[in-house]
Structures are given as structure tokens and as C-alpha cells.
Amino acid sequence: VPSPTKIVVTSENFRTLLLWEYPHVSETPRFTVEIKPYNLGKYKTISTCVNTSALFCDLSGEICDPYSPHWFRVKAVAGSQESEYAESNEFVWHSHGKILPPKLSLSRHGDEIIINIYNPL
Numbered sequence: 001v002p003s004p005t006k007i008v009v010t011s012e013n014f015r016t017l018l019l020w021e022y023p024h025v026s027e028t029p030r031f032t033v034e035i036k037p038y039n040l041g042k043y044k045t046i047s048t049c050v051n052t053s054a055l056f057c058d059l060s061g062e063i064c065d066p067y068s069p070h071w072f073r074v075k076a077v078a079g080s081q082e083s084e085y086a087e088s089n090e091f092v093w094h095s096h097g098k099i100l101p102p103k104l105s106l107s108r109h110g111d112e113i114i115i116n117i118y119n120p121l
């Protein structure tokens with residue numbers, strides 16, 4: 001069973017995702033994702049991303065320390081066979097996460113200007 005490829009962590013407005021690619025195979029693969037926070041020093045399974053058929057895992061609730069490095073890995077299981085783990089690069093939310101600016105709208109009502117600010121969350 002081949003390992004997942006192109007492992008990428010993205011984070012926008014506090015929504016953090018692990019994404020990967022997987023080639024088409026005859027049997028539908030399932031994936032398991034693990035996280036290794038720097039302070040723990042070992043991998044642990046992310047319970048919401050066990051035996052999933054999706055090609056992503058929502059990590060938003062998994063990163064408790066935004067200044068600490070984290071690593072992620074994912075493996076494929078097809079039938080009774082499983083792949084080797086494929087690992088992500090180091091991810092530090094404080095350095096790699098993005099907060100987008102809020103959306104603004106302006107309108108004029110008579111001699112007043114109304115500014116509406118929409119929270120990106």
C-alpha cells in the first residue's frame with residue numbers, strides 16, 4: 001500500500017488542516033493521523049482522524065501551544081495492509097498560521113457614512 005504524499009499543513013483564521021494526496025487504488029483506503037507536540041516528544045493519535053476516507057484532517061482543536069513546534073503524520077490502510085507513515089514538516093502556529101483582515105463595507109446615508117466590520121471568524 002503506498003504512503004500518502006504531498007503532506008501540507010494550512011492554517012487560516014484559526015482553522016488548521018492537514019492535507020494530503022493519495023493515488024487511486026482498487027480498494028478504498030482509510031487514513032489515520034497522528035500529532036507530535038514538541039513538549040510531548042512522541043506521536044499520539046488524533047481521535048477524530050482515525051479510519052477516515054477524507055484526504056484531510058481538521059487540526060483546529062489539537063494545537064494548544066501556538067509557539068511550540070508540532071509534527072503530523074498520516075498512514076493509509078487498505079484491507080489488511082497499511083502503508084508507512086508520511087510526515088509533515090515542522091508546524092508552528094505562531095509562525096505559519098494566517099489571520100486574514102476583516103471585511104469592510106461602507107455606505108452613505110444622507111450626511112452619514114456607515115462602516116460595517118465583519119469578523120473573519
